[in-house]
Amino acid sequence: MQLDGIDTGKRAIRALKSRQINIKGNSSMKKLKHLLVGTVAVLALGGTAAHAERGTDGDLKALFWQAVSTLNPYLSGGTKEVFASSIVIEPLARYDEKGELVPWLVTEIPTVENGGVAKDLLSMTWKIKPGVKWSDGTAFTAEDVIFTWKYCTAPDGGCAQAAQYEGVKNVEAIDPNTVKITFTEPKPYPYSAFVGAQSPVIQAKQFKDCVGAKAPGCTAANFGPIGTGAFMVADFKPNDVITFKANPNYRDPAKPAFASITLKGGGDAASAARAVLETGEYDYAWNAQVEPEVLQTMLAAGKGRLEISFGTQVERINLNHFNADPSLGAKRSTKEAGPHPSLSDPAVRRALSLAIDRDIIVEAGYGQSGRATCNIVPAPEVVASTKNDSWCLKQDIEGANKLLEDAGWKKGSDGIRAKDGVRLSYLYSTSTNSVRQATQELVKAMWAEIGVDAELRNASASVFFGGDPASPDTFQKFYADVEMYTNNFDGTDPEKYLAEWLCDKIPGPANGWQGQNIPRYCNPDYDKLVGELSRTADLDKRAALAKQLNDMLTEEGAHITLVHRGDQSSFAATLEGIKMNSWDSQVWNIADWSRKK
């Protein structure tokens, strides 16, 4: 489908982020409140869990339409690899479906209050749950945690998740069940190493000869990691089928309910959804990115249901603030090209946003899995602004026309507005995917109503998100006037994400097109405010600043946000215990999945 591109895109963007120097001095303490609530939630959960015996529910058939190529997430940042490996290997703590941290292999989440995080914010201590065993029966100790850090930070290792360990100075064992992490600088938000599906702990014994340049060669280990999770790998055929069976040494003797999992890879989003929802051949299909009405016909068969969760993904149209005229050759979309002849006019940017009816775009392409939004930071709740919803969420063709008229853009004989020989005609690019192409057509029709023309172009997702500096079609190069794609931020703190719109993050030949400020937005006031955010520790103040930054981007038209997108997967009607999660792996609680009797 459609989304063949989006996953790749996220991966590319993540890779970009990991190359960027981390912004230090982050002091987001707002997490702490969530942590406590999360701990309570998990305790409550634990009480209701013991319902069945291990392995009584037979085989769980899962379908990933992008096939899994390795089970070592440190060697591939792809969502599919991260998800599949999270069935086997686990982090110390992870995010639950509400985006709250829950202790997983540890007894509690370290905080300043409980003494787990040092007052100077330079170190933290994790206490491993006693009695956790690897699937081969050996004990899970602090040494494994230390090894994981060494494995991912080894030189020449090419670790895909290196960003998770940024700023970590040392990891040491205080005793076999206690791990102390020290940081190079104070870390107000220290939960990234060993937290979440992207940073699981691997077994030191299994991977000890696979460090550094030798990592990719350890096929047996990479294809069959020993883990602490509810399942262990029985058989792995790369890019095809993985068979898992229940881990006999799993810490909860009553779980998992399923005896085995067969995870099949390949196909496309529509056929995967059909196999679950309509024919019932499979129990779980990841990422049902298919047109809503097509899903409706599949759902009519009554064999399955869709589960949707909302993270921070926002489909947006970036407006190029630099001139992208092809006659400028290699200079286009860089500072040397100068400001964009028409998009540098704030009235034009505002009018383009006003002309769009976001509800129609949601209805046509996203259905239940999308919401109209005017924010680039749409979640979590505390940082989601509502300030611009009043003018931006509603289509206002008249207002947009008036705005353009007043700014001197007059309609020509062809119905396209122009001023001083500059026509409002834009090259509109995106990745190839049926929902994106439909959105392009809708937006083009809406813009036509205010006398703005668009030429549509799409590039294969692997090219568009590929990041190849030699290709003119990548989203980083932005050799177009406007371009559309989805991006999100990891975790729940938007500071790093909002710092992407800083002036010095503009991509260009000088930095190998690696900046993340794709719209080439530059506002010194914005930069100043981001600096203030990075120095602020107070939770409420941070949220207020994040909202202010988000509103600034919307009001000044750095981009046009369209849809807050959810993750949507299909599940068989008989499956129980699923908690769709956009903050961590979708199969984060697979130990709790069971079949309705």
Add this chain to the structure above:
Amino acid sequence: MTDATIANPAPAKASSPTRSAFADMWRQFRAHKGGVAGLIVFTFIVLAVYVGPYIHRVAPNQLNIREKNQWPSLAHPFGTDNLGKDMLAQVLAGGRISLAVGITAMLLALFLGTLVGVLSGYFRRLDGPLMRLTDLFLALPLLPLLLVILLLFRDTLRAAFGPETGIFILIVVVIGVTSWMHTARIVRGDVLAVKSQEFILAAKSSGMREYRIVLRHILPNVLSSIMVSATLGIASAIITESSLSFLGLGFPSDFPTWGRLLFDGANFLQLTPSRVLWPGLAISATVLSVNYMGDAIRDALDPRTLKR
């Protein structure tokens, strides 16, 4: 025969003096029932595609989200798609592009293929180099080549001819220059066979110039195989164009072609089957009718069948 018939190169020593070669061919063509049916269907498609929009006056790109996914009705005889665009208008508009691309690209490939084939078959000195060139083109991986060509020339052509004409020229040229090789091979083989026959020797000994020999004696005799590869060429050009559109390399996405309509409609097969039925039917009918016509033309042009 006189020079007046050169435009319709008649087979050497073909018809009886009382009938013109053209009438002969037409008689022969009519005898082929499939060919006649093909001609009728193809004419109908061409007429529908070019005249149809004057009768069914709905713009193919008119969005109407409130009337999406409709089954056929009076207002929308082929139904609507998921953005509420009229499918009949889209199929007609798509047909204009698909047919234009198919026929133009075929003509280009045919011209190149015949040129290379005749030259290498007739002139021994050129045979080696030209056939190696053909091998080279056959061995080229098509898709990476297309990617490079499109990247190199897209912006230049877009600036010179505008987005639609520019991409049309580009696609036609790209398909044309990458699909002439089979024609060249076939033509060369035929030319080699014809060249060694006595009437060529006779022509040579009568002092006829070489280009005259090629045009008057060789070409008419290899025309039948050229016609067959032409008909196959239309079909494969239409299909290549649709795969290019699918990869995002072809026309802009709001520019319907049969291949794109088919691809976009595939997911909606259950909801609105007419979305894939009509473009699919149009492609099949065009390809099939053109193939039958080619078959009939081959029969009509074959000097041996004319004698009967």
